[in-house]
Amino acid sequence: MERNELMHLLEIKGLLSGEDSFTLVSGREAAVVPVTMAHVLVVKNCLPEEGKTLTARLLAVYEEDSPLIVMNHGDILRLRLKEMEIRKPGDRETILFDSRKAKERALSSYDLGSLEHTVHRLLAPGGCPWDRSQTHETLRTYFIQEVYEVIDAIDRKDMDNLKEELGDVLFQIIFHAALAEKEGYFSMQDVADGVRDKMVRRHPFVFDKNGGDSTISAPREWEKRKRIEKNRKYLLSGVPKGLPSLLLTCIIQKKVSSNGLQDLLFPEDLPADLEQQISRFLEDDREMDREKKAGIFLFALVHYLQEKGIEPELALHRSDTDFMSRLRSFEDFIMQKGKNLSDMSPEETLRLWKDFIAEKPSHWS
Template identity: 25%
Template structure:
């Protein structure tokens, strides 16, 4: 049975690369005076066909290029017109290269044909990839090359491209059809590759008299008019230690550090237990950068914290416990599962409902994991490595939900005074230790009533005290005196001078 739509590939450009099946189809169409619809006539094979088959009736969709607002609209329009024609008579639709390689119009057409129950047939053609690889002497399969459409790449932001481009494998960016697109491609690739990185712009591959290769640094990609509709950009791979913006590079480095025998002796000795202190230290350094609102420092400290994640994952991989892939899987699955209002069909009205859903989902997760929720304390699952003031306020928040809470702020102040009196009356070091803890616990309770994060309040006080004392040190240097030479009275005077120099520091 004759297909309603026959899609045929024209090859990369030379008439000699046209397949025998395609030549036979065009000859039959010429004999039967059947019109062949070309996506575009701007292709070298079309001119050769017109010379070899002067009776071949040719139509194209070039008129739509000026009428369409964007490429997606263009390819949709072409597919719609071909399907409409196919409802009246069999249609031959010809496209450059291979119909299924770099041809969005064909993908749209196949989908529409299925929806309209129109039969299709594809007559393969040599794609542009084969002659490009021949010029480059590149085996894309052995090299694991990526192939990216220039228009799609140019539409990505730097962050989006970061999740798709792998700079450590060869990259082919196809259909770099003009200088403007070359500029957009250059900007996207500059996220990963050095400006001086050598690239090759291949033009008219497979067309004997026209094919050529221009070698140039990446930053010059748009500084010429070499690119046209038959251009492909080849970007050679970066070395693993050069691709510094790539997550995979961090994985490689951590593996290399712990790899015997050419790794680092110190890194090879580390265990989950020995690395624990560094996780805590790096976490607090991230917090410090946030408090200072120092974005350059924050980027660095987040990297240090991320290193701890990769080091623990590498220790686990070598001990056959888990891999970094398991880490990604756990957090990605959790985020999807706990955001059904984003990735599912749950609707929420505000952030409060999001929190309620989150807690219920967490509760269900614990039940699915075999936790007996009836036996579970509301104070369970608060990490004890968390700063003590934060643990105290978290405990207080949880018990308040079930009614264990003061009714008024005055009651909190009264309890605070009571704990202070008990501390003053404590006689032994053990009693003083206990009563000081009680006092701090109630102080954090006061923070909750005042809607103040007790940990952050204390950290802010520490920062202000540091600035105040550093101002005192500077005054002492100006007076050319050692700190230990000051009397109590002189310390008081010095403190007041420092207070004037740093008025935001707390009194002592």
């Protein structure tokens, strides 16, 4: 059923008026569609499991007596969320939910007090000597490591490990806040309040009913609000130069693109330009020029990949981890032959590598 046809049917049945705005999605999107939008949400062709998923997500945000409407093969059912939860869902149902008629649940609280107490105990006299010797500067490497371990858990889809690694990152955050509180700068409560207030300011279309439409130039509007809020004179003010170069390039280009400047930096026929730049790089023997040209080529390549919807940092990281796995498999392969990689000649290594690829092509593809 097309959008206009469905809208007409809903108007006939008195479920929507011509003045009502609504978002229409399929049941396949029940697990990801936002459920807090300030107008009617229509989810069509819900399979039973999709209907259960949507109901569970609504119950996490709204009270049990919040109303919704179910269209089931011509029948119209007006239900409460608690009734929706216990009923046996039908096949290919259309569900209408108006958040304006629902009451949001009180935010469920969780207690970080015991974790904060643990951190402060470690830093107190008689606590851990190693922890007491740390500073914001000495903890930098550990913070980076914990964040990358979170990324690794996400890539492996290991939710148990993700929970653990998020805990390690949270510990780092509370540790830094405890150090700052000890020095008289700010507390963990200041951190939480600060980021909450920032998100409210930067999302007026969510928290301010007169804030406007979030769908119009959202990235550009976000950057504009940040520049005004931080009183930044230049577009790239505030971008940390100490970031890994590939990640720094991605951030620079996203900021440039969000302000409509990409056409000033990159030619229209980027693939052809990339070929031309790599040719110049290969032909030039001067060391400084080669380094400069290589940087220009990589900068343009990052832009090309992002235009294709690819995150270069994640793509390279995936390639790195794939290669590490492939190399481990190759080392297992040669160990089974009673050999060790460090003791082999380059010629023997290459020969066994070809045997490995021939025997286990899946490790190369």
